[in-house]
Amino acid sequence: METLTISTNKKSQIPTSWYFIDEEDWADEIDYFPGEYDDEDSKESNFCDMLDEVIHLNLDNAINRLDSVLKKFPIHHISVNVDLMGMNDTDAFCLNSGSYQQSGENNIGIGIGPGMVKSFLEKHFYANAYTNPYYELNFDHELIHGMDQNLWAYNPKGINPETPKEFIVNYLLKYQSEGLACFSTFLRGMLAEKSFNQAANKFQKNWAIVTSLSEQNPENWQTISNKLKSHSYDPYNLGPMMVLQALNVKASQDNDLEQIQLLTKAMNIEVLTNDEINQLIIAGLELSFPEFVNGLHKPDASGRSFMPKEMLLPALDQVNSWTNFLTEDQQKKSEERTPISTLEAELESIKHIDDEMLELKKLELDYNITIGKEYQKYQIKCDEFYQQIL
Structure with missing residues (x-):
């Protein structure tokens, strides 16, 4: 089994930012994590500084390991979403921003749960602490997801299989x-x-x-x-x-x-x-x-x-x-689904109206139009797959 080496010399060239998923209550979780921080007045600030250090250290190590891969499949920005409360019930996850196809840039989001945060901090504060290699290599796992365009082509965000x-x-x-x-x-x-x-x-x-x-x-x-x-x-x-x-x-x-x-x-x-x-x-x-x-x-x-x-x-x-193969519940949803052309016409009729009360409706219509079009592209992609295989 290979021993993982840590390098702090080579800094990542990929712009990276991070934030807490729970923007309000994250500070209540600090005491559940390793390390000692200064008095109450600066505890939150010190915790954030330490978190910033270990996130960039471990992410840079992953980027260094995957250096030749990233040269061929570049990522242009990484947003790390810190889930201290474990709301997503997972150690890590990857979210593609969807900007790759529109802008030509691949910007991704990586979420890390409390298990990874705890492991990173233990390794920092306690020299003899055991670090599960699974946590050490989890950034590698999510970066590979972020480079995997098969995943985003056949599994677009917001789309669930219906048949x-x-x-x-x-x-x-x-x-x-x-x-x-x-x-x-x-x-x-x-x-x-x-x-x-x-x-x-x-x-x-x-x-x-x-x-x-x-x-x-x-x-x-x-x-x-x-x-x-x-x-x-x-x-x-x-x-x-x-x-x-x-x-x-x-x-x-x-x-x-x-x-x-x-x-x-x-x-x-x-x-x-x-x-x-x-x-x-x-x-x-x-x-x-x-x-x-x-x-x-x-x-x-x-x-x-x-x-x-x-x-x-x-x-x-x-x-x-098989055609028209839907459960009763899905058949009902399909019949109730408003055609994209109707949604576009409704949005066109109100988009120039300057009324705060309509802003939420505009966002809702825009979202439903986007998801509808994505699902149509997804159906085409599925059809192409079966044509290639059979």
Whole structure:
């Protein structure tokens, strides 16, 4: 297992800002975190200074580790959202601002929960404190998410899958996106399933649950979705090996012997250098979503595949052929949804009226128009995926 080294010499060139998610009550949480701060008059200020130091230290370490990746997939601004109260019930999360496609710049938001903050402060204040490598590498995980344009193309913010066809796209994408984001830990010998056969067997059992959909019972796929909640960690546990196999299939098709050799080392859980890890992360970011899914059933150079073609493709073909497949609740929502053209006409009729009472309505209309258009693009993207796979 690689020992993580800390470097404070090389400073990040990525503009970074941070703020508290709870802007009002965050100060009440200070006493629950490591460290001693000055008297009440300056406690909040001292805590913020210390938090600023450890956030930039750990983020800079992650940026340094991913240096060659970031050169190829640049991030232009990072906003760190500090959740001291654990309101998001997660250690970390990534939010893409959505500005990449409009401005050509990739600006991302990374949220960190109380577990990460506590770990960072313990390491700062107590020299012998144990720091979970998971927390040390969590910034790497979220930065990889921030560079992953597959994730944002097939999972736009504010959009939830409404049909089995979209649900399965979302389900498979989760394994690719989380599997790739876990490379920084998995390829250092930490976390996740390290046996190819066990990972394949576990995923195939999950896939049998996912695809037990019934066209005669539209409510059934919602039941399946609920059942899968107990497997919510599987994309993190099984995903890394799945992405490596998809990369192996792609390298085999390209007859890239050097990449095959590196992937063999990775899949055998051999020690890799930081440069080798970054090389595989870059390859993962260049792997399209259809290539990932095809890489699950196609054989690599050795003839091995992650799952039988007969298990994967018929299920995708089945849900792709279903039309107007909505539960009663979704059918009702669909019928009640106002057409985008109607929303645009309503906004046009009031946008020039200077009335504070209408400002909230303008924002609401603008939001609903944006989400409606994003969902239309999402539907097109899903259709394109099925066309490429089947």
